Amino acid sequence: MLGHLLLLFTVFSALQLSYARNAPYAMRISCGARDNVHTRPTNTLWFKDFAYTGGIPANATRPTFLTPPLSTLRYFPLSDGPENCYNINRVPNGHYLVRIFFGVVAEPNFDNEPLFDISVEGTQFYSLRSGWSNHDDEVFVEALVFLTDGSVSLCFHSTGHGDPAILSLEILQVDDRAYHFSPQxxxxxxxxxxxxxxxxxxxxxxxxxxxxxxxxxxxxxxxxxxxxxxxxxxxxxxxxxxxxxxxxxxxxxxxxxxxxxxxxxxxxxxxxxxxxxxxxxxxxxxxxxxxxxxxxxxxxxxxxxxxxxxxxxxxxxxxxxxxxxxxxxxxxxxxxxxxxxxxxxxxxxxxxxxxxxxxxxxxxxxxSKTLLDEVRALQTLKSALGLPLRFGWNGDPCVPQQHPWSGAHCQFDRTSSKWVIDGLGLDNQGLKGFLPNDISQLRHLQSINLSGNSIHGAIPSSLGTITSLEILDLSYNFFNGSIRESLGQLTSLRRLNLNSNSLSGRVPATLGGRLLHRASFNFTDNAGLCGIPGLRTCGPHLSAGAKIGIVLGACVALLVIFTCLMCWRKRRQNILRAQGIAARDAPYAKARTHFSRDVQMTRHHGHENARTAVENGPSLLA
CATH class of the missing domain: 2.60.120.430 (Galactose-binding lectin)
Incomplete structure (x- = not known):
């Protein structure tokens, strides 16, 4: 009997452990909260809102009794960009129920009902309707979605009718076979x-x-x-x-x-x-x-x-x-x-x-989402160029198709069944950063227009690997250094504007020769450029950088030589001084000195006597 009870206890314990291991993933976030919150009567745990997104936390008003009893929300002003997202990582792959409760900011200067669109993993699935706060079943939206990359991105897209405001988010795992409704x-x-x-x-x-x-x-x-x-x-x-x-x-x-x-x-x-x-x-x-x-x-x-x-x-x-x-x-x-x-x-x-x-x-x-490498490249570009907040650039750049990123042009690639970036149009936007090498990860680019900004630094050589590039306009910036030879590899390039920068050196011959093939290139207003018609000839002339390098090198060489001479002279003087002191202190040196002095005095006395005899004797001609 005891054995049977022990067996039952073991089975029951194993079932409990299995249940614990297989408990569904659940993440509930109280938007805008600084601390974790437990709500009654079920003692539900809501995690604090930290490091998931931007926006501004604020006090919340509960539209209806269905709304969770949470006191804060997070809203996203248009100045932060038209797209703002919650990005939640470390979510196990699987099937999930996603639920979002909307909020109303508890301040009189805010519109009572913001209207905006909502997307999950790049797919728009809901648009708030006017009057939603007056209907119990419209204060939230719920959807079933598969998550396959270990994270979930929930984005809120401004439509010009108030700032999106979110009270809470729930990510609740369900069975992978739940609601299997068709072969599709x-x-x-x-x-x-x-x-x-x-x-x-x-x-x-x-x-x-x-x-x-x-x-x-x-x-x-x-x-x-x-x-x-x-x-x-x-x-x-x-x-x-x-x-x-x-x-x-x-x-x-x-x-x-x-x-x-x-x-x-x-x-x-x-x-x-x-x-x-x-x-x-x-x-x-x-x-x-x-x-x-x-x-x-x-x-x-x-x-x-x-x-x-x-x-x-x-x-x-x-x-x-x-x-x-x-x-x-x-x-x-x-x-x-x-x-x-x-x-x-x-x-x-x-x-x-x-x-x-x-x-x-x-x-x-x-x-279909955008290729991940290209999304990462755009995020790097956003940081390097110091893109203003008003651009947003959050979520997926190409989807939902109703809300693509401003300045990034998209094309659907049927080979990969993904969206790719085929153009950048960020001219005259007050950008002040530099152009990163990672721009080459946007390998489907056909057009780049970054003119009229304050971008500095060198033109990255990696641009030469974007073989599909047809238009490159970097004019009216502060690019410096030389024009990379790699740009000559862009065989599809038909318009290149590098005018009004601070470039120097010889224009690559592979680019100069392209002018004969109806390509439109502009290199003017770069004082240091040479080598093609319309610019000064390079000849023996050295670039300003080369001249500065030669002068600096000569100065360094002279300084080294002068230092060596001074050291040698100082050493020589020290040696001679030491030898002189040693010679004066030796006994034989003193005796020799006295003997020499006596000889000199004798010679001097004899010379004086001889001179007197001659001078005072009788003249032989007398």
């Missing part, structure tokens, strides 16, 4: 929640209020008791419902314990909502036979129509689910051309229709 389902599809209704429920609830499985993503279920027809009735039960809380969607049991049922006065159940036209919608319908009057197969049968077309015929809940009080989920994805979507349950047996819950998703094809 997968990483290239985003499902935006349009409606999620719990029929017959008294009040809205989140998954946590249902004590739902964490892998369900804490979905929000709005409550509805009528479809606008007063003859409808609501049902509820406390009976257990079979086939709930199962993978991959993990629907909570309580969802199937309430329902709306039609009556004799209005046998059809019809739900109608406004939608955006020319879109695809994935519809999930939830049923459980909880009516005590229905106990077996064939007692309630109905057809399901979407905008008048039968999509499910002869639906018998008991037959299809296997029993009463057993969950049944039906899914259909349909195109909608008009502005309304109507779901109708039309009874064919039993006289009444029933439904427990409805989910409606807009199907959005995910945008």
């Amino acid at each position: 389902w997968g990483q290239g599809t985003i499902l935006r929640t349009d409606k999620r209704l719990s029929c017959g429920a008294e009040k809205p609830k989140f998954g946590v209020d249902y004590s739902a499985d964490h892998w369900g993503g804490d979905r929000f279920w709005d409550s509805i008791t009528t479809f606008g027809q007063s003859s409808h009735l609501t049902l509820s039960t406390k009976n257990s419902i079979k086939k709930t809380s199962n993978a991959p969607n993990f629907y909570p049991e309580a969802l199937y314990q309430t329902a709306i049922i039609s009556t004799n006065n209005q046998p059809d159940l019809a739900y109608t909502m406004d939608v955006d036209p020319n879109r695809n919608y994935s519809i999930w319908l939830h049923f459980a036979e909880i009516d005590p009057l229905v106990t077996g197969v064939g007692q309630r049968v109905f057809d399901i129509l979407i905008n008048g077309d039968v999509v499910f015929q002869d639906v018998d809940i008991v037959n299809m689910s296997g029993d009463v009080n057993s969950a049944l989920v039906l899914n259909k994805t349909v195109p909608v051309n008009g502005r309304t979507l109507t779901i109708t349950m039309h009874p064919t047996k039993g006289g009444h229709a029933i439904i427990n819950a409805i989910e409606i998703f807009e199907v959005i094809l995910a945008e």
Whole structure:
């Protein structure tokens, strides 16, 4: 007996450990918060907002009771650029429910309702509508998205109607197979929640209020008791419902314990909502036979129509689910051309229709993103050139296509199925930095226009590797140094403007020869350039830099020679001085000195006597 208990305990412990290891990833951020926040009544943890984005933190006003009880938000003034993003790293690859609550800044000088667009991973999936703060189900947006690169980027795009303001973000992992609606389902599809209704429920609830499985993503279920027809009735039960809380969607049991049922006065159940036209919608319908009057197969049968077309015929809940009080989920994805979507349950047996819950998703094809190397190169360029904040340059440069970066021109590359940068137009923007070598990573560039700025430094030789380049305009800047020989490798180049800089040296012959092939090159107003018609001849002339180098070299050489001579002279003097002192101090030197002095005196005396005899003797000519 003890062995069996030990075995059960071991299995139970293993299951607990497995559950702990496999708990879904969850990240909740209280935007603008300086500290982590726990909210009641569920004690939900919201992480502080740190190092995810720019913008300005501020106090928040809660638009509705559905909004999390958080006191701060973060807003993004247009002066910070039209695109601003939350970039969250270290997110495991997988399938996620992403939810964003919007905020209203609690200051009188702010517009009550900012209107802006929202994108995830480069795909725009929602635009706020006027009046959103007055509708409970519009104070947030929710979508299912696959994340595949270890991070998530959520961006907010200004539309000129107030500064985007965000109260909270939630990144909640769900099962990879959740809401598998068609063969096209997968990483290239985003499902935006349009409606999620719990029929017959008294009040809205989140998954946590249902004590739902964490892998369900804490979905929000709005409550509805009528479809606008007063003859409808609501049902509820406390009976257990079979086939709930199962993978991959993990629907909570309580969802199937309430329902709306039609009556004799209005046998059809019809739900109608406004939608955006020319879109695809994935519809999930939830049923459980909880009516005590229905106990077996064939007692309630109905057809399901979407905008008048039968999509499910002869639906018998008991037959299809296997029993009463057993969950049944039906899914259909349909195109909608008009502005309304109507779901109708039309009874064919039993006289009444029933439904427990409805989910409606807009199907959005995910945008192809820009090549990662080119995104990184643009970020390096942004930093090197000191790009003003008003440009933004956050998120993906090419997508969403409704909001490309200003100054970066995009083209879709069918070979890689990615967006690439084929042009830079940043002329007359007050740029003051330098041009980095990493610009060569933008290998699809056909045009570069950086004229009319204050860019300094050398022209990077790496520009010569962008073989597709046709136009290069760096005029009216402060570029210095020589023109790189590598620019001659740009065989497609047909316009080159380097005028009005501080360039020097010989223009590469490979560029000068191109002038004969209808290319338009401008090198004027560079005092140090030479070597082509219109500029001075190079000949034996040396550039200013070369002349300065020669003068400096000569000065250094003279200084070295002078220093060596001074050292040699000083050393020579020291040696001679030492020798003289040594000679004077020696005994034999003193004796020799006295002897020499006596000899000299004797010689001098004899000479004087001889001179006197001659001078005083008789003249031989006398």
